[in-house]
Amino acid sequence: MTADKSADEGVRLQKVLAGAGVASRRVAEEMIVAGRVRVNGTVVTELGSRIHPDVDLVDVDGVAVQLDQSKRYVMLNKPTGVVSTMRDDRGRPDLREFTRDWPERLFNVGRLDAETSGLLVLTNDGALAQVLAHPSYGVTKVYIAKVTGQVTAQTIGRLTRGVQLEDGPITADKARLLDHSRGTSLVELTLHSGRNRIVRRMMAAVGHPVLELVRRRFGPLQLGTLPAGRARELTRVERGALLTLSRREPEESTPPGADQETS
Template sequence: MTPFEIPPWDDNAEPQGVRLQKVMAAAGVASRRVSEQLIEAGRVEVNGQVVIELGRRIDPVNDQVSVDGVAVQLDPAKRYVMLNKPIGIVSSLADQYGRPDLQRYTEQYEERLFNVGRLDAETSGLLILTNDGDLAHVLAHPSFGVLKTYIAKVDGRVSPQTVSKLTNGIDLEDGPISADKARLLDVDRETSIVELTLHSGRNRIVRRMLHEVGHPVTELVRRSFGPLNLGTLKAGGLRDLTKVEVGLLLTLSRDAIDEVGPPAAGSEESDGSPQSVEETEE
C-alpha cells in the first residue's frame, strides 16, 4: 500500500459510487429535486429493486436504473440514431463493390456508428445506427425475436384467405414460417398493399413469403423495429432517438435477456459491431 492509499476500513474514506438522484439528473431523467421525488415515490429501481432512500449510491457503469419500469441510459457516450434507408443503399459501412453504402450517413457523426441488422438494397425503411454493441447484439440476434413490421406492395389481388395463410404458416425451402400478424391494407385491380409483422431474421423472408403465396413484392419498406416507428422521417433522413425511445429499447433488451439469457459468447466481432450476428436481409 502506498502512503496515499486509503484503507477500506478508514472512517474518513469517501463513500463509494454516485448518488442516485445525481446520476438520474445527469442522464436527463429530470432535475435532481424531481429525481428525489421519483425515488421517494417508489418509482425508481436499481438492478430490479425499488429504491426509496435518497442516500443510495450507485455505480453508473455497472448498475441498471429504471423509472416506472422503463430503463434509463446512463452512458452519455452511447448514441442511437434512426435512419430511413432509401432504396439503392447497401446495408454495409464499406461495400466491397463500391456501391452506395451507409458510410455517407455514419460519417456525419463523431462516434463510430454501425447498423443493427440489414435491409437489402431494394428495401427502404427503418434502420438503427448505434455505437452500443451490447444493445445492438440483442436487437439483431435471432434468438431474441424482436418484432419488425413491413409494408409491401405486391402484384395481384391478395385475398383474405391468403392473409390467413401467411399467419397460419407456409413452407419454404428452409423450413416453415408464419407471420406474427398480417393484414390487407389496400387492393386495386392489379396490386395490393400488405402489412406483415414478424420476428424472424431469415434472409429476405418477407419477399420469399409473399412470393410463395403468389404475390411477388414490387416495393417494400420497414415501418417499425421493436418499439420504434418510422413516423414521418423522410427517405435518407436521420434523427437521434429520444430518451423515451432509447429507454424502451433498453427495456426490451433487458427483458429479453432476463427471459432468454445473454447471447452466446463469440458471436460478436471484437469491436462490438453486431454485423456477424444477423447478416440477413429482409
C-alpha cells in the same frame, strides 16, 4: 448497487437521474422515495443510495435509463439501392453517407437488403446491437409490401397460419390487406423472425412477389414521417424503450435459419 455511502463508492442516485435528463434532482428524489426507481432490478427508496453509472442498470417506472452519454442511437430511413454495411467492398452505396453528422463510429443493428427501404437503427453501442439483432430476442418488425396481384382474405389467412419455405415454416404474427388497385396490393406484415429476405420469400410463396418493401417499425421504434435518406437521433423516450427491450430475457427457442436480419 453498492450500499456504501462514501463519495468514492459511487454517485448519488438522484444526481445520476438528473444528469441523465430524467427529472430535476428534487423530482428524482420524490421518484426514489415513491419506489419508482430500480437499480439492477431492485427497488431503491433510500435517498442516500449511490450507484456506479458505468456498471449499474437503472430504470424508472420500468423504463430503462441511459446512463452512458457516450452512446449514440440514430434512426435512419434507409433508401433503396443502399447496402446495409458501413463499407461495401464492391463499391456500392453504403451507410457511411448517413453517419457523417456524428463524430462517433456508428454501425447498423441488423440489416435490410439493398432493395428494401425503411427503419434501420445505427449506434455505437455494441452490446445493444448484438442483443437486438440476435433472433433469440424476437424483436418485432412491421413491413409494408407492395406486391403483384390482388391479395385475398384467404391469402392473408395463409400468412398467419404459416407458409412452408425451403428452410422451414414461417408464420406472420399479423397480416392485413391495406389496399389493392391496378393489379397490385399493399400488405402489412408483422414478424419477429430475422431470416434472410423473409418477407420477399413469404409473399412469393403465396403467389404475390414483392415489388416494393419498406420497414415501418422495429421493436418500439416507428419510422413516422422521417423522409427516405434522412437520419435523426432517437428521443429520450425512444432510447428508453429500446434499452428496455435490450434488457429483457431472450426467448428460449430460436427459429430455424434465423441467423441474420434481412428482408
